[in-house]
Amino acid sequence: MYTGNSSPVIPELTLAYYAKATPNIYTRVTAGLLERAYGGVSAEVLWKPADSNLGIGAEVNRVRKRDFDQLFSFRDYEVTTGRVSVYYEVTQGFAKGFTAQLDLGKYLAGDKGATVSVTREFANGWRIGAFATKTDLSAEQFGEGSFDKGISLSIPITWATGQPTRDRASTTLRSLSRDGGARVDVSGRLYDRVRDAQDAKLYDGWGRFWR
Numbered sequence: 001m002y003t004g005n006s007s008p009v010i011p012e013l014t015l016a017y018y019a020k021a022t023p024n025i026y027t028r029v030t031a032g033l034l035e036r037a038y039g040g041v042s043a044e045v046l047w048k049p050a051d052s053n054l055g056i057g058a059e060v061n062r063v064r065k066r067d068f069d070q071l072f073s074f075r076d077y078e079v080t081t082g083r084v085s086v087y088y089e090v091t092q093g094f095a096k097g098f099t100a101q102l103d104l105g106k107y108l109a110g111d112k113g114a115t116v117s118v119t120r121e122f123a124n125g126w127r128i129g130a131f132a133t134k135t136d137l138s139a140e141q142f143g144e145g146s147f148d149k150g151i152s153l154s155i156p157i158t159w160a161t162g163q164p165t166r167d168r169a170s171t172t173l174r175s176l177s178r179d180g181g182a183r184v185d186v187s188g189r190l191y192d193r194v195r196d197a198q199d200a201k202l203y204d205g206w207g208r209f210w211r
Contacts, residue, residue, distance in 0.1 A: 001068045004037050009070035011036045016188055024049045026190050035185040036070050038063040038108070046190040048087075050198045052198075055087035055191055061184050063108075081106050081183060087191055097121050109179040111135035117152075125156035133181030139182065148181035150174030166196065 005141040013088045014032035021027055026046045034040040039065030048055035067073040081148040083105030103115040113135030132175045133148040142148075158164075 002070065002073075005068060005070060009036070010072075011070060012187065014187070018188075018190075018193075021045075026194055028188065028190050030186055030188065031200065033066065033072075034061075034063065034187075037066055038184050039066050039074065040064055042184065042186045044190050046194060048191070048194050048198070053089045053091055055085075055089075055195075057085045057087070057191060059083050059085070059105075059186075059189075061186070063184055079108055079110060081108055082185070085191075089195065106135075107135060107180070108151075108182045108184065109137070111137045111180055113181065115148075115181065119152070125158070127154040128152070129154075135181050137180040142178060146177070149176065 010033055012035060014030050014034060016028060016030040019027045022030075023040045024047055026048065028042075028044045030042045032039070034042060040060050040061060042059065042061045042063075044057060044059040046055060046057040048057075060080065062080050063078070065075040065077040067075055083103045085104075086102045088100045090096055090100075093157055097120055099121070101115075101117045101119070102111075102119075106112050113133060115133040117129055117131035119129030120128050123126055129152045131150060131152065133149075135142070135147070150172050152170065152172045157165050157167040157169060
């Protein structure tokens with residue numbers, strides 16, 4: 001119903017506030033039309049020391065479903081979702097460039113479960129990953145396979161244009177799209193923003209500068 005709209009739409013319209021509570025703790029609050037299907041408020045906190053491969057974060061969202069015209073009207077469905085996340089980035093050895101992420105929490109349909117994802121970032125900035133989500137929805141409710149799974153691809157805009165920018169073009173391919181395991185697609189989540197300015201990423205970027 002959202003993809004079939006041929007009229008002008010507002011896919012996203014938000015205000016975001018970022019802060020650094022301590023040298024190792026970062027926070028974000030985002031409010032507005034968060035994505036094409038949901039609007040509301042999203043808050044996040046992340047612990048990520050600059051010299052550590054480990055990161056731990058938490059996020060909570062209070063959202064309402066947007067109308068199919070994707071303007072400023074809403075439908076009669078509200079939900080509070082949240083998750084606790086653990087990130088680990090491999091910076092040495094044969095697995096260098098891989099980042100593993102585990103999310104535990106509540107999803108948009110009210111189901112509870114976990115998502116495991118693994119992402120590989122290459123020297124040119126391209127990221128390719130895979131993920132799988134299993135929740136407490138029954139196989140009959142969830143549909144084919146009884147869990148969500150897919151492949152993600154993220155390409156830095158600067159790779160294509162040659163101009164300095166932190167923007168990326170991203171897409172996700174999944175075998176089917178159902179209610180189970182779905183979460184709000186909030187732009188500007190903390191982990192990717194923070195890690196780009198920390199030890200491992202700065203070292204890799206300096207190497208690309210000299211090449």
